[in-house]
Amino acid sequence: MPVSGFSVAGLAVLSGSRVGRALYGAAAGAVLLVAMLGCARGASVTVNTTVPSPLVNPIPVKMGVYFDDALTAYVHVEEVPDHGEYRIDLGASQVPVFERVFDAMFQDVTRLKGKALENENAAPFLDALQSSGANVDAVLAPTIEEMQFAIPAQTKGDFYEVWIKYRMKLFATDGTLIADWDLLGYGKANSDNYGSVGTQDDALGDATIWALRDAAAFLSFYFPTVDGVREWLEGRGVGA
Amino acid sequence: MSRCRFHPPLLAGALLLATALAGCVQPTIDQVRFARTGPLGDQSVVILSRKHKTQGETENDFISCVSDSVAAGDDSLSVLAERQFVDSVFPWFEPRTAPLTMDKLGEVIAEPLVGNRIRDIGVRYLVWIEGTTERTDQAGTVQCTVFTGGMPACFGFLSWEDASNYEASIWDVTEGIAVGKVTSEAVGTSFIPAVVVPIPFIARVQPEACTNLSDQIKSFLGDSEA
Numbered sequence: 001m002p003v004s005g006f007s008v009a010g011l012a013v014l015s016g017s018r019v020g021r022a023l024y025g026a027a028a029g030a031v032l033l034v035a036m037l038g039c040a041r042g043a044s045v046t047v048n049t050t051v052p053s054p055l056v057n058p059i060p061v062k063m064g065v066y067f068d069d070a071l072t073a074y075v076h077v078e079e080v081p082d083h084g085e086y087r088i089d090l091g092a093s094q095v096p097v098f099e100r101v102f103d104a105m106f107q108d109v110t111r112l113k114g115k116a117l118e119n120e121n122a123a124p125f126l127d128a129l130q131s132s133g134a135n136v137d138a139v140l141a142p143t144i145e146e147m148q149f150a151i152p153a154q155t156k157g158d159f160y161e162v163w164i165k166y167r168m169k170l171f172a173t174d175g176t177l178i179a180d181w182d183l184l185g186y187g188k189a190n191s192d193n194y195g196s197v198g199t200q201d202d203a204l205g206d207a208t209i210w211a212l213r214d215a216a217a218f219l220s221f222y223f224p225t226v227d228g229v230r231e232w233l234e235g236r237g238v239g240a
Numbered sequence: 241m242s243r244c245r246f247h248p249p250l251l252a253g254a255l256l257l258a259t260a261l262a263g264c265v266q267p268t269i270d271q272v273r274f275a276r277t278g279p280l281g282d283q284s285v286v287i288l289s290r291k292h293k294t295q296g297e298t299e300n301d302f303i304s305c306v307s308d309s310v311a312a313g314d315d316s317l318s319v320l321a322e323r324q325f326v327d328s329v330f331p332w333f334e335p336r337t338a339p340l341t342m343d344k345l346g347e348v349i350a351e352p353l354v355g356n357r358i359r360d361i362g363v364r365y366l367v368w369i370e371g372t373t374e375r376t377d378q379a380g381t382v383q384c385t386v387f388t389g390g391m392p393a394c395f396g397f398l399s400w401e402d403a404s405n406y407e408a409s410i411w412d413v414t415e416g417i418a419v420g421k422v423t424s425e426a427v428g429t430s431f432i433p434a435v436v437v438p439i440p441f442i443a444r445v446q447p448e449a450c451t452n453l454s455d456q457i458k459s460f461l462g463d464s465e466a
Contacts, residue, residue, distance in 0.1 A: 052330035055353045159294065186336070188291075193300040210335065217331030 041084030043200040047208045050096035054104045054220035059238060063106040064136035064173075066125040067095050068143065070116040076147040083153060088208060090147065090164070098142055101216045105223060110134040116143075126175050137236070138178060139171045145182070149204065152191050159188040160203040162211040168219070170229055179228025185215025263443030265428035269452050273420040277412070277461055283364035284318035285310065285461065286325040287408075290370045291335035298369050298406070302450060306369065306408075309454030315462055320363055328361050329354055346416045364414055367457060371406035373446040376427075382434045394438045399431035404449035408457060422460055424453035 074091045095111075102109045114128040125139050146165040152158060166183040187210025189203040224233055287307045289298040303322060311319040326333045332354050339345040345366075349355045382396040404426040412419050428443025 052327040054331050055329060055351075055357060056331075057353065157295065158297070188294070188297075188335075190297050190299070213331070213334055214336055217334045217337050220331055221337065 042080075042086050043204050044087045044089075045201050045205045045208065046089040046092065047205055047212070048092045049209050049212065050093070050100050051213050051216045053100055054216065056104055056220045058107045059105060059224060059233065060107045061137045061233075061236065061238065062108040062110070062135060063102065064110045064112050064125075064129060064134055064139035065098060065102050066112045066114065066128065066139050066141040067098070068114060068116045068124065068141065071143055072113075074144050074147075076149075078149070080151065080154070083151065086149065086151075086204070088147070088149065088162075088204060090144070090208065090212075093212060094142070094144075097212050097216055101220050102140070105220055108136075110136050112139065125171065129173065136173060138173065138232070141169045141171065142183070143167045143169070149207070151200070151204075158191050160191060160200070160207045161188045162186070162204065162207040164208075164211045164215055166215060168226075170232070178232050179226055181226050181228075183215055183219055185211040185213075185218070187211030187214055263428050263430040263441045265426050265443050265445055265448045267448055267452050268425040269423065269456055271420060271422040271456055271460055273460070275412070275415075275417050275419045277365075277410075277419050280317055280364055280461060282318070283362045283414075284320045285365045285367060285457075286320045286322060286363055287367045287369060287457075288322050288325070288333070288338075290338075290368055292338065292340070296370075296372050298371055299373065299446075302373070302406070302446060303369060305447065305450040306367075306454050306457070309450060310457055313458070315458050317458060317461060318362075320361065325361070325363065329357055342411065342416070342418045345411060345413075349413060349416060358413055364412065365419075365461060366411040366413055368409045368411070369406060369453075370409075371404070373402055373404040373449065375400055376403045377401040380431075382432055382438055384434075384438075393436045394434040395436070397431065397433050399429060401427065401429045402443065402445040403427045404445050406449055406453055408453060410457070410460065420460055422453060422456040424449045424456065426452070 071094050072091050074089075074094065076086075076088045076090065078086050080086055099109075099111065110132065112125055112128040112132060112134070115124040125141060129136070129139060143166065144164060145167040146163075148163045148165075150159075150161045152160065155161070162185075164185040166185070167180060168183050169180040170178040172178055187207045189206040189210065191199065191203055194203050223229060224238075287303055287310065289300070289303045291297060307319050307321065310317050331337055332348050332351075333339075339348050349358060378398075378400040380396060380398040382394050382398045384392055384394040386392050404424070406425075407421060407423045409421050410419050411417070426445045426449040428445040428448070430441060430443045432438050432440045
């Protein structure tokens with residue numbers, strides 16, 4: 001039970017004895033430690049996770065998935081005024097998460113990896129596709145467009161919150177863009193569920209994991225209904 | 241100059257006494273039955289928290305407490321862990337995709353993939369818990385001083401009031417119906433009088449609410465009469 005109204009005041013040593021000085025030193029150290037913990041700043045989180053395999057019917061297409069360097073090395077660094085630097089390393093989770101989702105979503109999946117995609121330039125994945133010799137119907141390329149987070153001190157609420165905005169692009173095998181759309185993942189972690197010391201890393205990490213799960217959930221649910229994707233699937237005789 | 245002698249046995253005794261003291265908690269419980277519940281057999285119950293709100297999310301430790309309590313005792317029920325369930329049916333019971341109404345649940349379990357998975361893992365009832373424990377009032381202060389010789393002393397009076405308010409909606413997955421609701425409310429005042437040694441009287445509000453809600457759930461699902 002937290003006792004937030006408790007205060008330590010009037011810390012007094014009434015003697016100049018050796019014991020008193022030792023006690024004063026110990027007490028001062030304790031106060032300094034509490035002050036340091038109270039002023040703990042920033043957080044550094046490396047998210048290394050995956051998601052459960054989605055319960056969805058696989059779409060009967062052969063899909064190439066392109067993970068570019070920018071995605072697999074993604075790190076969000078942000079300075080929050082009065083609260084220090086926050087660093088969230090998302091890159092290591094991207095391939096495990098998307099592979100788990102795509103393996104469930106599509107009948108056949110070929111992984112491609114290469115240089116960062118820029119705008120609608122398909123050249124990097126075309127190179128990867130050619131060198132792999134894979135026979136696919138299309139190539140899906142996720143990129144992270146933006147990431148944001150909020151801590152309770154900013155929102156005056158109870159939650160650590162994370163938003164991940166992906167840009168999803170579906171290319172034909174000749175490099176033509178079939179569809180592109182935003183995929184938003186949102187996750188939160190209630191600060192009440194964490195202890196009072198060293199909570200930020202754990203809470204931000206959990207909020208990020210929930211954001212990844214959220215993005216995976218919405219991708220696996222709504223991919224067939226996205227404008228452009230729906231028409232492409234219908235053209236292949238696959239109803240949304 | 242004042243000097244205080246340190247008496248470890250006295251202090252330890254006071255602390256022991258303090259742990260045995262508890263503030264007063266006033267519980268209120270209620271239940272509404274919409275439909276008959278059948279015997280659980282070898283099936284299980286899942287205790288879930290609603291996570292779609294941005295405020296007032298039920299504490300993880302409360303869900304764990306209810307799950308553990310429902311799974312304990314002579315009248316225990318088989319409980320599947322929340323995380324194990326949501327992982328098994330991913331992505332249908334995520335914070336933004338979980339069904340909020342019985343109609344939506346009906347649509348979800350009508351999906352063959354989901355219905356079959358729920359049957360495979362043997363889940364019969366979903367118990368959705370909403371609510372929180374909040375600090376509703378607080379007053380006073382306790383100030384502590386360390387005297388020469390290492391004798392700490394505290395003076396003052398501190399008190400606070402906590403209120404728990406939880407509701408559990410019970411859904412029968414097999415029948416696709418809501419079978420009832422149970423509620424558990426508890427209010428308690430904790431206080432710490434301090435004259436040299438602070439003696440806390442802690443009202444265990446949330447544990448009381450957990451125990452009452454768990455007993456209600458076990459009673460509700462253990463009672464197959466309408």
